[in-house]
Amino acid sequence: MWDGHDSGAALIDDKRILFAANEERFTKRKLEVNFPYNAINAALEFAKLKPTDIEHVAFTTTEFTKTLERIMPYSKENYYQFRRRKILKPRFENERHKLKYFLTSFGVLPFCNGISSYIIGRTLRHMGFKDFKLHIVEHHVAHAATAGFTAPFRDPLVITVDGLGDGLSGSISTLNNGRLERHKKIKATDSIGIFYEQVTNIVGMRELEDEGKIMAMADYSYPFDFENNKLKNFFEVHGTSIKARYSPLKQFDLLQRISWQTPREQFSYMAQQVLEKVLVKFVQNAIDEYGMGDVALAGGIFSNVKANMKIRMLDKLRHWFVFPHMGDGGMALGGALYTNYLLNGTTHYDFGAYLGNAYGEEETLREIKKREWLKYEIESPAEQAKHAAELINGNNYVFWFQGRMEYGPRALGNRSILAPSGSDEVKDRLNLYVKKREWFQPFAPSMLESDANKILEYDKKGADKFMTNTYYIREGLDSVAKAVTNVDRSARPQMVGDENKLYAELLQGIKKKTGYGLVLNTSFNIHGMPIVMNPDDALKTMEQTKTKYMFINGIFVENTKGV
Numbered sequence: 001m002w003d004g005h006d007s008g009a010a011l012i013d014d015k016r017i018l019f020a021a022n023e024e025r026f027t028k029r030k031l032e033v034n035f036p037y038n039a040i041n042a043a044l045e046f047a048k049l050k051p052t053d054i055e056h057v058a059f060t061t062t063e064f065t066k067t068l069e070r071i072m073p074y075s076k077e078n079y080y081q082f083r084r085r086k087i088l089k090p091r092f093e094n095e096r097h098k099l100k101y102f103l104t105s106f107g108v109l110p111f112c113n114g115i116s117s118y119i120i121g122r123t124l125r126h127m128g129f130k131d132f133k134l135h136i137v138e139h140h141v142a143h144a145a146t147a148g149f150t151a152p153f154r155d156p157l158v159i160t161v162d163g164l165g166d167g168l169s170g171s172i173s174t175l176n177n178g179r180l181e182r183h184k185k186i187k188a189t190d191s192i193g194i195f196y197e198q199v200t201n202i203v204g205m206r207e208l209e210d211e212g213k214i215m216a217m218a219d220y221s222y223p224f225d226f227e228n229n230k231l232k233n234f235f236e237v238h239g240t241s242i243k244a245r246y247s248p249l250k251q252f253d254l255l256q257r258i259s260w261q262t263p264r265e266q267f268s269y270m271a272q273q274v275l276e277k278v279l280v281k282f283v284q285n286a287i288d289e290y291g292m293g294d295v296a297l298a299g300g301i302f303s304n305v306k307a308n309m310k311i312r313m314l315d316k317l318r319h320w321f322v323f324p325h326m327g328d329g330g331m332a333l334g335g336a337l338y339t340n341y342l343l344n345g346t347t348h349y350d351f352g353a354y355l356g357n358a359y360g361e362e363e364t365l366r367e368i369k370k371r372e373w374l375k376y377e378i379e380s381p382a383e384q385a386k387h388a389a390e391l392i393n394g395n396n397y398v399f400w401f402q403g404r405m406e407y408g409p410r411a412l413g414n415r416s417i418l419a420p421s422g423s424d425e426v427k428d429r430l431n432l433y434v435k436k437r438e439w440f441q442p443f444a445p446s447m448l449e450s451d452a453n454k455i456l457e458y459d460k461k462g463a464d465k466f467m468t469n470t471y472y473i474r475e476g477l478d479s480v481a482k483a484v485t486n487v488d489r490s491a492r493p494q495m496v497g498d499e500n501k502l503y504a505e506l507l508q509g510i511k512k513k514t515g516y517g518l519v520l521n522t523s524f525n526i527h528g529m530p531i532v533m534n535p536d537d538a539l540k541t542m543e544q545t546k547t548k549y550m551f552i553n554g555i556f557v558e559n560t561k562g563v
Contacts, residue, residue: 001036001039001040001057001058001059001120001332001335002036002059002060002061002328002329002331002332002335003033003034003035003036003059003070003120004033004061004066004069004328004331005031005033005208005327005328005329006022006023006024006031006032006033006327006328006329007022007023007024007032007033007034007035007036007039007332008020008021008022008023008036008039008329008331008332009021009023009036009039009040009042009043009332010043010332010333010335010336010355011043011044011046011047011049011336012333012336012337012340012349013047014340014344014346015346015348015349016349017333017349017351017355018043018046018047018355019042019043019046019047019355019356020043020325020332020333020355020356020407021039021042021043021355021356021357021405021407022036022039022329022407022530023035023036023037023038023039024530025039025356025357025405025530025531025533026038026039026042026533028529028530028537029530030084030209030528030529030530031084031208031209031329033076033077033079033080034073034076034077035123036332037127039332040127041127042356042357046357050128051124051127051128051129051130052128052129052130052131054129054132055132055133056132056133056135056339056343057120057124057129057132057133057134057135058134058135058136058137058335058336058338058339059116059120059134059135059136059137059335060136060137060138060139060141060142060165060331060332060334060335061138061139061142061165061166061331062108062112062113062116062117062136062166063106063107063108063112063139063164063165063166063167064103064106064107064108064109064112065100065103065106066112066116067109067111067112067115067116070115070116070119070120071115071119082096083206083207083208083209084206084209085206097198097201097252098249098252101194101198101248101249101251101252102248102249104164104188104189104191104194104248105188105189105248106167107166107167107168107188108138108166108167113136116136117134117136120134121134135335135339135342137334137335137338137339138165138166139165139166139168139331140160140162140165140166140168140170140171140185140299141171141182141334141338142330142331142334142335142337142338143160143162143165143171143298143299143323143326143330143331143334144158144160144171144173144180144182144298144334144338145180145334145335145337145338145341146298146323146325146326146330146333146334146337147159147160147296147297147298147321147322147323147326148173148175148180148296148347149175149180149337149341149346149347149348149349150321150323150337150349150351151294151296151321152319152321152351152462153294153319153321154175154348155174155175155176155177155292155294156174156175156292156294156295156296156321157172157173157174157286157287157290157292157293157294157295157296158172158173158174158175158180158295158296158297158298159171159172159173159282159283159286159295159296159297159298160173160297160298160299161186161192161193161279161282161297161299161301161302162191162193162299162300162301162327162328163191163193163194163197163208163300163301164188164191164193164194165188165328167187167188168185168186168187168188169186169187169188169190169191169192169193169194169242170184170185170186170191170192170242170282170299171184171185171186172184172240172286172290174290174292175296175347178345178347180338180341180347183240183290184240184241184286186241186242189244189247189248190235190241190242190243190244191244191248192235192242192244192274192275192278192279192301193299193300193301194248194251195234195235195244195251195255195271195274195275196211196214196271196275196301196304197211198248198251198252198255199214199255199259199267199268199271200213200214202255202256202259202267203217203259203264203267203268204264208300211300211303211304212303212304212441213438213440213441214268214271214272215268215272215304215305215306216438216440216441216442216486217264217265217268217440218265218268218269218271218272218273218306219440219486219487219488220265220440220487221263221265221266221268221269222266223269224269226273226277229270229273229274230258230262230270231255231258231270231271231273231274232274232277233245234246234251234254234274235274235278237278237281237282237285239285239289240282240285240286240289242278242282272304272306272307275301275304275307276306276307276310279301279304279307279310279311280307280310280311280314283295283297283311283314283317284314284316287314287316287317288316293316293317293318293319294318294319294320295311295317295319295320295321296320296321296322296323297311297320297321297322297323297326298322298323298326298330298334299326299327300326300327300328302322302323302326302468303326303327303409303468305467305468305469305470305492306470306490308320308322308468308469308470309469309470309471309490312459312461312462312469313459317461318461319461319462320461320462320469321462322466322468322469324353324407324408324410324465324466324467324468325407325408325409326468327409329408329409330408333407337349352499353406353407353408353410353412353465353466354403354404354405354406354407354412354414354499354500355404355405355406355407356404356405356406356407356533357404357405357533357534358403358404358405359534359535359553360553361378361553361554361555363535364535364552364553364554364555365555367535367536367539368535368539368552368555368557371539371543373543373559373560373561374539374557374558374559374560375557375558375560376555376556376557376558377555377556378554378555378556379551379554379555379556380554381502381505381554382505384402384502384506384551384554384556385502385503385505385506385508385509386505386509387551387556388400388418388506388509388551389506389507389508389509389510389512389513390509391549392418392419392420392510392519393420393509393510393513393514395420395423395425395426396419396420396426396548396549397417397418397419397420397426397429397430397434397520397547397549398417398418398419398549398550398551399416399417399524399538399541399542399547399549399550399551399552400413400414400415400416400417400418400503400506400524400550400551401414401415401524401532401535401538401550401551401552401553402414402502402503402551402552402553403502403553405531405533406531408466409523410466410467410494410523411521411522411523411524411531412446412465412466412467412494412500412521413446413494413496413500413502413503413521414500414503415523415524415531415532415533416446416521416522416523416524417430417434417435417521417522417523417524418446418506418519418520418521419443419483419519419520419522420483420519420520421445421480421481421482421483421484421514421516421518421519421520422478422479422480422481422482422483422514423483424482424483426483426520427443427483427520430443430520430522433545433546433547434526434541434545434547435522435526435527436526436527437527442484442485442486442487442491442492443483443484443520443521443522444467444484444491444492444493444494444520444521444522445481445484445491445492445493445494445518445519445520445521446493446494446496446503446507446518446519446521447493447494447495447496447507447516447517447518447519448495448496448497448504448507448508448511448517448518449463449495449496449497450497450517451511451516451517451518452493452495454474454516455473455474455477455481455493455516455518456471456472456473456474456491456493457471457472457473457474458471463495463497464493464494464495465494465495465496465497465499466494467492467493467494469492470486470490470491470492471490471491471493472489472490472491473485473489473490473491477516480514480515480516480518481516481518483520484518484520494521496517504517506519507519524538524541525541526541526544526545535552535553538550538552539557542557542559543559543561546559546561547559
């Protein structure tokens with residue numbers, strides 16, 4: 001379990017990942033920070049277990065600031081409201097940020113492990129857990145376990161980079177012959193993640209949440225050479241070390257002063273350029289030093305798909321994998337995986353993203369029948385795929401809710417909103433009525449894996465099942481891909497194969513008309529809210545957004561009040 005930013009729980013047994021979900025889906029508070037009571041109970045219910053059946057519980061991160069949050073939960077909630085801007089702008093806003101950056105130098109102090117273990121253990125016992133052994137897993141070890149143990153290839157070079165955790169902002173490890181061994185640590189005070197977080201905050205967006213908007217906004221700056229970048233000297237990479245030129249506090253002050261005289265698109269471009277330069281050189285040097293071209297990546301920085309693309313293009317990189325829940329929301333699973341490695345030596349799992357809750361037809365119908373404004377019809381899976389494809393081909397967007405909920409921040413065809421990939425008119429309608437996102441944020445595509453080479457400039461270093469990388473769309477595809485193509489001709493795809501046969505069947509239906517198994521796929525939620533979890537969430541979203549069509553667990557639903 002993980003009780004910090006984007007808290008959650010995961011359950012594993014032997015060599016199987018049984019369940020994983022984050023607390024936000026249950027509380028409806030995006031990136032929830034409170035203890036994951038609901039996620040823990042959902043994991044137990046899924047596996048038909050009682051708390052007393054659990055033998056081992058792992059948790060991560062006992063650094064000084066995290067331990068203080070466990071002692072004083074109100075401070076965590078206060079920061080959550082402040083960070084997500086759920087309160088009016090407070091006095092001394094800048095000082096709050098500076099206090100946080102000052103505390104980056106505090107790692108795990110001698111009393112932290114004991115106090116954190118006591119508080120976590122007490123909370124679990126109140127939930128009914130008994131006679132369990134509690135394991136502490138260091139933050140970046142948990143990140144490394146998620147990437148190394150779930151990669152689709154064996155014995156990778158494992159690299160983690162994020163803001164900070166337990167006094168570190170990154171690490172390099174190798175997985176060889178069943179042994180995960182760390183070779184390099186990057187200190188929290190040298191954090192490229194904190195740098196990017198500071199830029200996000202300075203531009204007026206929410207740290208730990210809107211960093212992707214900085215990446216997207218950077219594409220709207222006029223380009224310039226790195227030598228003309230005012231931030232170029234903020235970091236240096238020496239071998240497999242990243243070194244910040246300034247302390248986090250001084251860095252924050254300098255960034256504020258530079259941004260004051262810089263348009264925000266240009267400032268974003270500068271930060272993105274620095275991030276890409278640092279990460280590419282760091283990964284390249286690691287590949288050279290350890291002689292390993294199969295690379296697995298985790299940590300929040302690797303949610304930056306533009307930087308990931310530059311890494312993927314490295315000549316000596318043979319295969320790549322980014323763990324799909326790369327940020328702190330993956331901590332719970334990472335802790336469980338590493339603990340199982342210590343106990344049983346397990347170092348490889350067949351990983352799929354569909355690890356959350358599922359709901360049956362009976363439960364779904366019960367929720368539908370509560371709403372008189374709905375018409376519904378039972379359909380077989382084949383009928384659902386065909387019908388949805390016909391509506392999308394007819395220039396409509398649809399809600400698509402099937403099977404088990406995806407694990408991680410991306411909708412991957414089970415909790416998705418789908419629209420034609422070649423229609424700007426439908427894309428704009430979807431954004432106006434449902435997503436309500438900033439104009440510069442692009443939508444992503446899902447495509448048949450078998451069509452990826454026809455649609456993308458595809459290097460085949462690893463099929464991207466989880467939307468963790470970007471590729472350039474091939475020339476001449478504007479008519480079928482313009483709604484999912486960014487201003488720089490890039491796209492962040494999901495490549496769909498046998499892991500989701502129903503979704504692949506829908507894409508085949510799209511292909512019959514357009515010639516390509518390609519669709520706009522965005523998460524099933526309103527902007528700022530978590531992805532929907534259950535039928536009630538889905539139907540409430542349908543009503544609120546006045547959406548006309550939904551396919552949900554074998555039932556076609558039509559909103560008689562829809563737009």
